[in-house]
Amino acid sequence: MKTTISRKDGAAVLDTAIAANRAGWAWVGLAASLVLIIIGAAAYATIMRQGPLFANYTSYVSWGLVKSWYVYLVWLEAGTLITYSILANIMKNAQLKAIAPLVYLSGLMLLIAAVITVFTDLGIIMDTGRLKNILNIFLRPNFSSMITWMVWMHVLYSAIVGAQLVVSIMEKKGMKAAARLSTASGVLSVIAGVALVGIISAVFTAMSGFSAWKWGSLPIMFLLSSLVVGSAVLTLLYTVLSPDRHAPVHRATLQMLGRTTLMVITTAAIAGIGSAALQKTTAVAVYFSGASNSGWAIAAGLAAPIILILLLTQSAIQGPKERLVAGLAAALMLISLRVIPYNIIINPQMSEPLPGLESAFLHERLSYVYSPSVAEIAINALPLGIALLGFVAGYWILHSISPLKPAVEEA
Amino acid sequence: MEETRRNFIKQVTGSVLAGAAAIVATKESGASEAAAGTSEKTGIDRSSGGTAKADPLLRMEAELKASLKRQERRWIFVIDLRKCTGCQACTVACMAENKLPPGVVYRTVTDVETGRYPDVKRAFTPMMCSHCEKPPCVPVCPVGATTKTKDGVVVIDYDLCIGCRYCILACPYNARVFDFGYDDYLTGFPASQGSIVGQEGLDPYNKKPGFEYNKKSVREKNKQPIGNARKCNFCLHRIQAGILPACTTTCIGRATYFGDKLNPKSLVSELIAKPNVMRMKVETGADPQCYYLV
Numbered sequence: 117m118k119t120t121i122s123r124k125d126g127a128a129v130l131d132t133a134i135a136a137n138r139a140g141w142a143w144v145g146l147a148a149s150l151v152l153i154i155i156g157a158a159a160y161a162t163i164m165r166q167g168p169l170f171a172n173y174t175s176y177v178s179w180g181l182v183k184s185w186y187v188y189l190v191w192l193e194a195g196t197l198i199t200y201s202i203l204a205n206i207m208k209n210a211q212l213k214a215i216a217p218l219v220y221l222s223g224l225m226l227l228i229a230a231v232i233t234v235f236t237d238l239g240i241i242m243d244t245g246r247l248k249n250i251l252n253i254f255l256r257p258n259f260s261s262m263i264t265w266m267v268w269m270h271v272l273y274s275a276i277v278g279a280q281l282v283v284s285i286m287e288k289k290g291m292k293a294a295a296r297l298s299t300a301s302g303v304l305s306v307i308a309g310v311a312l313v314g315i316i317s318a319v320f321t322a323m324s325g326f327s328a329w330k331w332g333s334l335p336i337m338f339l340l341s342s343l344v345v346g347s348a349v350l351t352l353l354y355t356v357l358s359p360d361r362h363a364p365v366h367r368a369t370l371q372m373l374g375r376t377t378l379m380v381i382t383t384a385a386i387a388g389i390g391s392a393a394l395q396k397t398t399a400v401a402v403y404f405s406g407a408s409n410s411g412w413a414i415a416a417g418l419a420a421p422i423i424l425i426l427l428l429t430q431s432a433i434q435g436p437k438e439r440l441v442a443g444l445a446a447a448l449m450l451i452s453l454r455v456i457p458y459n460i461i462i463n464p465q466m467s468e469p470l471p472g473l474e475s476a477f478l479h480e481r482l483s484y485v486y487s488p489s490v491a492e493i494a495i496n497a498l499p500l501g502i503a504l505l506g507f508v509a510g511y512w513i514l515h516s517i518s519p520l521k522p523a524v525e526e527a
Numbered sequence: 528m529e530e531t532r533r534n535f536i537k538q539v540t541g542s543v544l545a546g547a548a549a550i551v552a553t554k555e556s557g558a559s560e561a562a563a564g565t566s567e568k569t570g571i572d573r574s575s576g577g578t579a580k581a582d583p584l585l586r587m588e589a590e591l592k593a594s595l596k597r598q599e600r601r602w603i604f605v606i607d608l609r610k611c612t613g614c615q616a617c618t619v620a621c622m623a624e625n626k627l628p629p630g631v632v633y634r635t636v637t638d639v640e641t642g643r644y645p646d647v648k649r650a651f652t653p654m655m656c657s658h659c660e661k662p663p664c665v666p667v668c669p670v671g672a673t674t675k676t677k678d679g680v681v682v683i684d685y686d687l688c689i690g691c692r693y694c695i696l697a698c699p700y701n702a703r704v705f706d707f708g709y710d711d712y713l714t715g716f717p718a719s720q721g722s723i724v725g726q727e728g729l730d731p732y733n734k735k736p737g738f739e740y741n742k743k744s745v746r747e748k749n750k751q752p753i754g755n756a757r758k759c760n761f762c763l764h765r766i767q768a769g770i771l772p773a774c775t776t777t778c779i780g781r782a783t784y785f786g787d788k789l790n791p792k793s794l795v796s797e798l799i800a801k802p803n804v805m806r807m808k809v810e811t812g813a814d815p816q817c818y819y820l821v
Contacts, residue, residue, distance in 0.1 A: 166708075167707070167748070167753060167754065168690070168706075168707045169709070174705075175630070175695060175701075175704035176701055178696055179692060179696060238689055238691060249670060249686075249687055249688065249689045250689050252670040252671075252687060252689070253670055253689075256670065256671060257669065257670075258668055258669055258670060258671040260667075261666060261669040261693070263667070263691060264669040267669065319693070322667065322697070323663070323667075323696055324663050324697070324811040324813065325696070325697065325699035325700075325701075325808075325811065465696070471637065471639050472639040473635065473637055473654065473701055475637075475638065476636055476637045476654070477618065477632045477635045479629060479632075480630070481629075481705070481707055482630065482632065482704065
């Protein structure tokens with residue numbers, strides 16, 4: 117049964133919900149972001165002092181937690197926006213349309229967080245030499261490198277998401293042209309999102325030295341994994357921040373999001389098991405062997421603030437089932453962080469050592485053993501904190517500049 | 528009697544002088560032939576356990592100088608695994624030559640034990656950048672900091688490198704390492720008077736500039752090559768000056784050969800024409816230019 121609400125009802129719901137909770141949300145978000153920024157800044161001070169020594173990655177496991185974190189952030193935002201654009205802009209789900217600016221704002225902030233993550237990993241903020249060098253990716257790019265494509269696509273995608281944010285605000289202001297633009301930008305966003313995730317997977321498949329990355333299905337698995345975490349983010353956003361969360365259609369939309377997430381998980385599982393069976397690859401075993409358990413510690417560490425935020429904001433969530441959904445979505449994001457990027461990026465590097473190389477010259481940086489340092493874990497709080505602060509500020513500004521007009525369709 | 532003695536002395540002296548002259552003549556002849564790259568007797572015979580002739584280093588150096596005058600050349604390494612004793616002198620020579628900091632090593636020697644008692648074997652394998660014909664590390668660099676010279680040497684421009692470490696991952700041989708910024712091997716050592724390894728004794732070495740890539744540079748905090756990928760560059764600064772790479776000249780077993788593959792008469796060309804040649808991980812398609820004699 118298709119459930120819709122009238123323009124008047126939608127406006128009222130949006131008005132009431134945001135007006136009632138705006139200040140509370142802003143304070144919670146502000147406090148959380150400041151805590152994250154302080155933790156990240158403390159870690160950054162370590163980087164300033166120690167240079168690349170702050171991290172525990174080695175010459176043989178040279179892409180550690182921070183690089184994995186970048187990939188994960190891109191998955192989060194690309195998956196969220198791809199799922200959202202398909203459901204809201206292409207399939208025209210009215211309830212999801214109401215949170216359009218919030219979704220685009222989240223996507224944009226996650227993209228910014230990803231960029232800051234890469235900058236901290238390269239250490240280029242402290243080193244002016246490399247800061248200048250990074251511009252060479254734009255000034256004298258080498259397009260045979262997938263990293264160049266990744267950076268360019270990241271910039272293009274950020275521009276598209278930024279444009280979508282503007283279009284969604286214009287749409288809320290009732291501009292008719294914006295409605296048409298929103299569909300077109302939605303399609304473009306899906307294409308660009310798929311391309312970005314595909315390019316990031318190609319960064320790994322392009323490497324000949326690792327059998328685990330020579331998995332033909334890796335791009336598909338990257339995309340499906342991205343959609344899994346993306347639909348979890350969308351579900352969480354809708355559960356916690358949706359303006360219609362006190363309206364009857366809320367539960368129906370949540371059920372639809374839940375079904376979508378389950379469908380994507382099932383597809384990912386079938387595709388993963390199927391392609392692994394066909395190719396008789398040991399890649400899957402490598403991915404799930406969990407060579408290091410520190411990933412669980414990181415996931416648990418991140419779980420704590422998310423649970424805290426959910427507890428603090430539980431009054432904003434309609435009922436116990438909705439709270440359960442929010443909790444499950446958050447858990448899915450955390451499990452995905454442990455299982456997917458951590459294992460896909462770090463485990464293969466640790467799992468295929470050249471015989472005798474590690475013992476040929478003994479040094480802690482010439483090792484196949486990797487476990488992230490405290491500073492390496494804590495530094496990830498900085499981009500998260502900045503992104504959260506940007507989201508809180510954006511949320512506030514959005515409410516201020518955009519009169520609360522419904523994005524829902526008329527009955 | 529007197530006459531007989533005089534004759535005897537004459538004969539002996541004459542024989543000794545003639546013998547010495549013959550030895551000198553043979554050596555000169557060998558060296559000149561080696562320089563021309565035409566000898567079939569020198570160097571190569573030693574590698575196969577034949578009669579000792581002129582040191583292959585002499586021949587390789589002469590060939591190196593001759594190749595530098597040619598328009599095209601292609602430098603390669605040939606390692607005779609049967610001769611490698613695993614002494615790691617090449618590793619140390621490389622580190623001293625390039626003033627490598629802790630954690631950075633261009634050439635290692637793996638020591639792998641295979642088999643079960645009593646049929647146990649130990650295999651020593653020197654590992655370094657293979658300067659591949661199709662190096663996987665070159666196309667992956669987003670800023671083009673890694674390139675391949677016309678001589679076939681894969682080089683890194685430290686001034687361009689952003690430290691993304693993609694090339695390190697792309698190398699199938701783990702030949703690239705990251706410079707994490709360690710000071711030197713003496714940090715933490717006591718500055719004891721008269722000590723051989725004390726800081727006072729070796730600080731002058733540490734403070735002297737390096738000449739990697741023919742650029743005079745002193746290591747400074749937060750400056751390149753700290754935060755960059757690094758690897759073997761065939762001792763470019765030496766070969767451009769007509770000197771063999773440090774690992775080659777230091778090898779006590781003469782297991783490391785260096786030369787121009789495009790010169791069909793060079794020692795390395797002769798060696799890689801043998802049937803007992805292998806290369807590592809050719810299945811990656813990188814076409815490595817480091818050959819092993821097994």
